[in-house]
Amino acid sequence: MLDSKVPAGPLAEKWSKHKFNLKLVNPANKRKYTIIVVGTGLAGSSAAASLAELGYNVKAFCYQDSPRRAHSIAAQGGINAAKNYQNDGDSVYRLFYDTIKGGDYRAREANVYRLAEVSVNIIDQCVAQGVPFAREYGGLLDNRSFGGAQVSRTFYARGQTGQQLLLGAYSALNRQINKGKVTMYNRHEMLDLVTIDGHARGIITRNMVTGAIESHEGHAVLLCTGGYGNVFFLSTNAMGCNVTAAWRAHKRGAFFGNPCYTQIHPTCIPVTGDHQSKLTLMSESLRNDGRVWVPKTVELAQKLRKGEIKISDIKEADRDYYLERKYPSFGNLVPRDVASRNAKEVVDEGRGVGASGIAVFLDFEDAIKRLGEDTVRAKYGNLFDMYYQITDENPYKQPMRIYPAVHYTMGGLWVDYNLMTTVPGLYALGECNFSDHGANRLGASALMQGLADGYFVIPYTVGDYLAGLGFDPVDKNHPNFEKTRKEVEDNVRKLLSLKGSKTVDDIHKKLGHIMWEYCGMARNEVGLTKAKGLIQELRKEFWSDVTVLGENEEMNQSLEKAGRVADFLELGELMVDDALNRRESCGGHFREESQTEEGEAKRDDKNFRYVAAWEYKGENQPEVLHKEPLEFENVKLTQRSYK
Amino acid sequence: MSGNMNLTLKVWRQKNDKTRGKFITYQANNISPDMSFLEMLDVVNEELVRKGEDPIHFDHDCREGICGMCSLHINGRPHGPKQGTTTCQLHMRSFHDGQTIVIEPWRAAAFPVIKDLAVDRSAFDRIQQAGGYINVNTGGVPDANSIPIPKVIADEAFESATCISCGACVAACKNASAMLFVSAKISQYALLPQGQTERYSRAQAMVAQMDAEGFGSCTNTGACEAECPVGIKLTNIARMNREYLTAKLFKEEEPH
Numbered sequence: 001m002l003d004s005k006v007p008a009g010p011l012a013e014k015w016s017k018h019k020f021n022l023k024l025v026n027p028a029n030k031r032k033y034t035i036i037v038v039g040t041g042l043a044g045s046s047a048a049a050s051l052a053e054l055g056y057n058v059k060a061f062c063y064q065d066s067p068r069r070a071h072s073i074a075a076q077g078g079i080n081a082a083k084n085y086q087n088d089g090d091s092v093y094r095l096f097y098d099t100i101k102g103g104d105y106r107a108r109e110a111n112v113y114r115l116a117e118v119s120v121n122i123i124d125q126c127v128a129q130g131v132p133f134a135r136e137y138g139g140l141l142d143n144r145s146f147g148g149a150q151v152s153r154t155f156y157a158r159g160q161t162g163q164q165l166l167l168g169a170y171s172a173l174n175r176q177i178n179k180g181k182v183t184m185y186n187r188h189e190m191l192d193l194v195t196i197d198g199h200a201r202g203i204i205t206r207n208m209v210t211g212a213i214e215s216h217e218g219h220a221v222l223l224c225t226g227g228y229g230n231v232f233f234l235s236t237n238a239m240g241c242n243v244t245a246a247w248r249a250h251k252r253g254a255f256f257g258n259p260c261y262t263q264i265h266p267t268c269i270p271v272t273g274d275h276q277s278k279l280t281l282m283s284e285s286l287r288n289d290g291r292v293w294v295p296k297t298v299e300l301a302q303k304l305r306k307g308e309i310k311i312s313d314i315k316e317a318d319r320d321y322y323l324e325r326k327y328p329s330f331g332n333l334v335p336r337d338v339a340s341r342n343a344k345e346v347v348d349e350g351r352g353v354g355a356s357g358i359a360v361f362l363d364f365e366d367a368i369k370r371l372g373e374d375t376v377r378a379k380y381g382n383l384f385d386m387y388y389q390i391t392d393e394n395p396y397k398q399p400m401r402i403y404p405a406v407h408y409t410m411g412g413l414w415v416d417y418n419l420m421t422t423v424p425g426l427y428a429l430g431e432c433n434f435s436d437h438g439a440n441r442l443g444a445s446a447l448m449q450g451l452a453d454g455y456f457v458i459p460y461t462v463g464d465y466l467a468g469l470g471f472d473p474v475d476k477n478h479p480n481f482e483k484t485r486k487e488v489e490d491n492v493r494k495l496l497s498l499k500g501s502k503t504v505d506d507i508h509k510k511l512g513h514i515m516w517e518y519c520g521m522a523r524n525e526v527g528l529t530k531a532k533g534l535i536q537e538l539r540k541e542f543w544s545d546v547t548v549l550g551e552n553e554e555m556n557q558s559l560e561k562a563g564r565v566a567d568f569l570e571l572g573e574l575m576v577d578d579a580l581n582r583r584e585s586c587g588g589h590f591r592e593e594s595q596t597e598e599g600e601a602k603r604d605d606k607n608f609r610y611v612a613a614w615e616y617k618g619e620n621q622p623e624v625l626h627k628e629p630l631e632f633e634n635v636k637l638t639q640r641s642y643k
Numbered sequence: 644m645s646g647n648m649n650l651t652l653k654v655w656r657q658k659n660d661k662t663r664g665k666f667i668t669y670q671a672n673n674i675s676p677d678m679s680f681l682e683m684l685d686v687v688n689e690e691l692v693r694k695g696e697d698p699i700h701f702d703h704d705c706r707e708g709i710c711g712m713c714s715l716h717i718n719g720r721p722h723g724p725k726q727g728t729t730t731c732q733l734h735m736r737s738f739h740d741g742q743t744i745v746i747e748p749w750r751a752a753a754f755p756v757i758k759d760l761a762v763d764r765s766a767f768d769r770i771q772q773a774g775g776y777i778n779v780n781t782g783g784v785p786d787a788n789s790i791p792i793p794k795v796i797a798d799e800a801f802e803s804a805t806c807i808s809c810g811a812c813v814a815a816c817k818n819a820s821a822m823l824f825v826s827a828k829i830s831q832y833a834l835l836p837q838g839q840t841e842r843y844s845r846a847q848a849m850v851a852q853m854d855a856e857g858f859g860s861c862t863n864t865g866a867c868e869a870e871c872p873v874g875i876k877l878t879n880i881a882r883m884n885r886e887y888l889t890a891k892l893f894k895e896e897e898p899h
Binding site: 046049050053064065066067068069071073074083085121123124125126127128129130132133134135136137138139140141157158160163164167170171172174175177178184186209236238239240272273275276277278280281385386389390392455456459501503505547549550554555557558 | 658659675677678679681682685686689692693695696697698700702703704705706707708709710711712727728732734736757758761763764765767768771772773774775776777778779780781782784785786787788790791792793794797798800801804805807808831832835837838
């Protein structure tokens with residue numbers, strides 16, 4: 001049975017009471033424990049630094065050449081916190097409420113409340129570290145508003161908030177490396193989890209420079225390895241982002257929660273051709289001042305696409321600001337899932353823009369008139385530059401073209417209130433877990449969750465587990481280390497023996513097409529069923545006809561890619577299974593069979609008010625579904641409305 | 644497609660840091676001007692793999708110009724011909740049909756080649772570890788708004804903090820100096836009130852580590868500033884020199 005371990009009592013007191021009830025590890029005993037942290041984004045770096053500060057020995061791993069390059073670095077817009085510095089009605093409860101509602105009532109109340117509660121500490125911590133947030137002339141912190149909220153609670157550092165927050169956490173990590181409390185392993189990729197008597201006791205890694213397959217032991221293992229958006233091939237994730245660590249843990253007993261919940265971000269630069277390797281996000285903050293529109297009629301859109309008319313030829317009355325029209329109270333700041341689906345709708349109607357017709361406009365003409373070009377530049381300069389660089393079009397002079405792209409995965413390893421997975425001693429933090437965003441994440445909440453988990457949750461909860469263990473060092477001679485290491489070596493050898501006619505990217509692109517077509521912004525029974533068969537065939541094709549070059553004992557990017565795609569090919573099928581099972585629409589999961597008369601996502605609370613947690617049962621065996629019912633004691637479930 | 648280009652690439656190939664490298668010539672055909680430079684290399688690599696040849700190894704990750712993982716010396720310039728951009732954000736419209744492009748790794752003793760175009764920049768991490776932080780533990784810090792910081796100071800600190808640690812400054816410098824990189828971090832903290840208590844020990848510790856890593860000296864040529872993809876200013880180096888000199892002359896203490 002799944003036990004979420006959510007403490008009893010009133011919502012606002014749960015975390016305080018729980019902290020008191022958690023067992024502590026004596027300061028002098030903390031150095032007897034080693035904790036493994038995989039991934040050094042916001043969750044991983046903050047966890048590794050905080051745990052080392054407490055006195056634990058930490059081993060941290062990242063696949064990049066430096067921990068500072070983890071993909072949190074690319075987060076642009078900001079970080080939410082219920083500081084209410086703007087005196088505009090914000091509170092912990094309101095942030096909690098907005099997040100639960102934004103997630104379409106598919107997240108755990110207690111986790112989300114805790115997230116909102118510790119959000120205020122995050123900002124204090126980051127400022128103390130020297131994170132240069134945007135400020136007002138009076139010297140105090142500035143805020144802006146973000147999608148799904150009617151208050152200004154987003155703290156930011158121009159369009160580079162993720163970078164500045166990660167560099168803050170990286171600096172804290174560096175301090176502990178310097179003190180010898182953290183041992184850092186760059187260019188190491190986790191390839192498996194070692195369990196002993198059902199408990200997580202270590203990991204197997206590959207040194208990406210020498211190829212050495214190594215065992216690392218620890219009393220607990222923290223996976224902070226991000227999301228799995230790259231299953232779609234094209235996404236806003238970094239090229240190296242992958243599911244391997246989480247997937248291997250899943251195969252060792254960690255349940256996977258809500259794998260089908262994917263966030264398709266509404267404002268990305270559209271695809272230009274088959275050569276495209278990744279997609280670039282334009283921060284949601286742009287929707288504060290940019291207005292989204294398409295031509296009112298298909299005829300006008302066609303003329304524009306063919307170049308028969310210019311954008312400026314389209315009169316104001318012939319422009320459809322469809323978000324402002326349909327959602328007058330939230331306008332362009334509706335949540336991401338709503339904005340994305342509406343973009344798809346107008347494009348499907350034939351009113352899209354750009355040469356391909358698969359884009360909508362994000363227009364700053366009014367903002368520039370109202371605020372002046374300098375103010376717009378100060379707010380969004382780096383984003384405008386990035387857009388210009390990529391598209392060769394000047395967004396100060398003509399509207400941006402944008403289209404939704406895969407951005408974030410709300411699903412992830414199932415964790416309890418302590419962030420522990422179903423494998424004792426194995427934790428999942430940040431995007432890697434499923435816990436706080438329900439079926440749709442609000443903008444500026446990913447940074448908040450990553451840092452909340454790392455700075456303010458795990459330092460308390462991991463102690464409770466360790467305190468029950470005793471002080472014995474982990475037995476690194478236990479046969480399970482050798483056994484798991486051998487399995488990893490065999491898998492590497494198997495991959496390197498593949499000498500077919502397809503490249504790994506050929507297969508990955510095919511998988512991406514299947515996922516985007518059938519398990520993307522809109523899903524239905526027929527399409528999903530078809531996708532399941534296609535993925536199974538593709539997996540066979542991979543293992544029979546792909547080619548992987550080179551040898552293990554060197555830097556080998558072919559091998560790295562192949563291992564990751566092999567795991568995506570398994571995960572993809574589970575995502576489809578989960579999407580098939582959830583015959584309701586909620587947040588980013590839109591089942592065409594379940595919509596309101598107005599075409600909005602229609603939940604089925606009677607039958608699907610639960611977290612789907614999937615248990616791995618072996619090679620080519622159907623996974624078993626476990627359900628964690630979601631109880632809502634504080635908010636009333638309603639049909640989300642942003643009108 | 645019309646407008647597509649055929650290019651000749653001369654690419655540095657080197658199996659590892661123990662073996663000698665050399666330039667190998669490849670053809671990159673039918674390249675769209677809308678491709679990024681790295682996507683062009685992806686196309687070349689896909690062809691190599693189909694032929695059973697080891698693809699060209701290069702570091703890259705976010706492909707949004709922010710992670711700092713991509714590098715490449717392109718026709719003699721770090722991150723290529725366009726100013727203020729990383730290689731991943733450099734697009735092929737900056738080149739023309741029939742052009743020959745020479746692609747090399749960063750060249751610096753402190754950045755040994757790992758394979759082909761990928762180099763080891765862990766020296767940068769070690770410099771940061773030596774003192775690139777403020778000594779605060781998680782928790783127990785004051786309210787964020789209890790430290791007002793004038794907007795101009797915060798903005799200036801931010802400008803220094805935007806360094807992406809790519810190493811282009813080192814690659815551009817005839818002395819392979821890391822001064823622009825180190826000074827950006829020292830400046831960020833020297834400007835902010837939070838950084839004051841340790842500003843002199845920090846400058847000493849980071850400079851000492853920089854020297855230990857084997858980076859060259861600064862001779863104020865300014866190539867680093869010209870090639871920096873995120874516009875880190877030379878004034879940071881001036882500030883670092885002042886911090887370091889003040890520390891050495893008046894505030895010498897044991898680096899923590």
